[in-house]
Amino acid sequence: MKATGRRRPKDSIRPPPPPPPSVDHHRQFSSDSDASFAGSRPSSLGVNRSSAGDALTDRSYQLSAIRTINSFLASHSSPLSLKPPLPSAKDISETLKFLISQLDFPTTKLEDDLPILLKHLNCPIKLNKSALKAPGTPHAWPSLLGVMHWLVQIALYNDHLVSNLQCFDNTFVYALDSYLHYIRGDDDGMEAVDREFMGKLERERDAVAEGVKALEKEVAEREGRLEELRLGPSAKEVVEKERGVLEEDxxxxxxxxAEFSGRIASVEKILEEKEKELGVKVEENNRICEENEDLKKRVELQTFNARDAERMKRELQAVERDITEAEVARNGWEEKSWDLDTTIGHKFKELEALSIECNQALRRLKLGNGLQYVLNAKGSSPAEVLGIDYKSTLKPALDSFADDISKSSMSKLEELISLQQQSVENAAKIEAKRNRLAALQSSSDEVEAQLIFLKKELQNYTSRCATEAKKLVEDVEIETHNVDIVEREVADVLETSKLKLQEAIKQNEEEIQICAWELYALVDSVSKYKEHMASKISEMKCNLSETAGAVSDSYKGSLLAQVSLWIQTTDPIDYSFL
Structure with missing residues (x-):
């Protein structure tokens, strides 16, 4: 049976400190607590008015504030969004109403309610009603942006209070339930609450550990990415390298x-010379043919003799030799022209391959205007053969491409600067996450220390229970041994008792028989005495009746006194024998 008395509570179930005031208390704008909080909270815009005005008009601050406000609106699933540099008046008014609703402040008219709210919160930014009537104007926008950014910070702080209060409520409920079971003396219920709460803590610890691992992995990835960005070439260097390669190409x-243009010019000169020589040869051949025709006509008109025939035969042989030599020379020139045509064909094919490569390079460069090399085999000048004039067409496009590359390099440089700024911001975020991880690790270590302490207590308790169980087992064994001894002794005593009982029964039977004979004798004597007493009583009754008659006759006047006196003086009669 368990003891129902009160015991000292464990360290793990001691009641926590009293919870902080509820979030509704912080949201009552009529109370002095929020006013003091808002008044004591340092403004993100600075302390003095001049620095605040400079911060409000700063371009970087405005962009940062707009990003913060848009992220807050997106986290609360709001369709509103502020578009830099100057949002519309409707977006500004709707955003202000949404922020006021997030602070649980009732509003009916923005121009009247917003100054009251800012006064209660001790807002460091002065806002005129004219700015609220025309929020989309450039001179009113910086003040309105500062007010919205300040209200977003207040709302984020309230959300932080709500999230922390939920976690504290769970601990308070656990402590309350444990203390109630402790007051009632319900150890089982209190242990069940302890197990449930420790299970929740372990699950939360596992979830936090998984989150920490995920964050560590993300931090490692971001650090690796940052290291790659630091060690690797920048975007500008990559673009400049590509630009250098393209310029070299x-x-x-x-x-x-230029080389092929020079070769084409030399080949064209040789071709022109060959064409001129061919023209001369053709003219000479025509002249020879005409001379032959003239000679034939003259021969037909002339009369021939033997010497003329011999002379003409010799001349004919000489002409045939000249014709043979001319044919041989013509064949030689034809072979040279064929070789020249073959060389020109090879060079043209090489030009075609180079033009294809140049066209591909032009397409990669994306110069525009559809600049392409289109070879013309019938062209007479390099520009006609290539199909494009380099100085008038391609060079301006390359110059414009170089200008575009310089402009893109400047834009890449600006992007590099923005990326460096983002890298700095990411480094700050990573540092904040590291601090958060350190805090979570410390809390996890504390919880693990508590768990280790509880495990040690449990081990000590189990060891004590084990020793007590061993002692109980030993005591039971001793008692069992003693019981065995007692049982053996009882068996011996029982046997002796049975023998004694039999002897006593025999003796009692003999004594009973003796007593019975004595009883019979006593009954006989009593019956005899009873008969004697009955006769004596009857005799006494007769005497009494006679005496009574005599007395009644002699003492009638004083009968009662005499009878009472006689009763007092006379011995009482013993009727016990009846």
Whole structure:
């Protein structure tokens, strides 16, 4: 049976300190607590008015404040969003109403309610009603932006209080339930509450550990990415490197084009010379043909003799030799022209391959205007053969491309600066997450220390229970041994008692028989005495009746006194024998 008395509570179930005031208390704008909080809270815009005005008009501050407000609106699933540099008047008014509703402040008219709210919260930014009537104007926008940013900070603080209060409520409920079970003396209920709460703590610890691992993994990834960005080349360097490679390719293409242009010019000169020589040969052949025709006509008109025939035969042989030599020379020139045509064809094919490479490079460069090299085999000048004039068409496009590259490099430089700023912001966020991780690790260590302490207590308790169980087992064994001894002794005593009982029964039977004979004798004597007493009583009754008659006759006047006197003086009669 368990003891129902009160015992000292464990350290793990001691009641926690009293909870902080509820969030509704912080949201009562008529109370002095919020006013003092808002008054004591340092403003994010500075202390003096001049620095606050400079901060409100600062471009970087405005962009940062707009990002903060938009992220707050997005986290609360609001369709509103402020678009820099100057949002519309409707968006500004709706955003102010939404922020006021998040602070649980009743509003009917924005121009009248907002100054009252800012006065209660001791807002450091002065806001005129004219700015609320025309919120979309440039001169009113900085003040309104500062007020909205300040209200967002207040709302974020209230949300933080609500989240912390939920966690504290769970601890308070656990302490309350444990103390109630302790007051009632219900150890089982209190242990069940302890187990349930410790299970919740372990699950939360596991969840926090998983979150910490995920955050550590994310931090490692971000650090690796940051290290890659630091060690690797910047975007500007990559673009400049690509630009240098492209410029070198363009220079190579220009050199190749110039070389082939020179070769084409030399080949064209040789071709012109060959064409001129061919024209001379054709004219000479025509002249020879005409001379032959003239000679034929003259031969037909002339009369021939033997010497003329011999002379003509010799001349004919000489002409045939000249014709043979001319044919041989013509064949040689034809072979040279064929070789030249073959060389020109090879060079043209090489030009086609180079033009294809140049066209691909131009497409990669994206110069625009559809600049392409289109070869013309019938062209007479390099520009006609290539299909494009380099100086008038390609060079301006390359110059414009170089200008575009310089502009893109400037934009990449600006992007690099923005990326560096983002890297600094990410580093700050990572540092904040590291601090958060350190805090979570410390809280996890505290919980683990408590768990270790509880485990030690449990081990000590189990060891004590084990020793007590061993002692109980030993006591039971001793008692069992003693019981065995007692049982053996009882068996011996029982046997002796049975023997004694039999002897006593025999003796009692003999004594009973003796007593019975004595009883019979006593009954006989009593019956005899009874008969004697009955006769004596009857005799006494007769004497009494005679005496009574005599007395009644002699003492009738004083009968009662005499009878009483006689009764007092006369011995009482013993009727016990009846």
């Amino acid at each position: 363009v220079k190579k293409f220009h050199a190749i084009i």
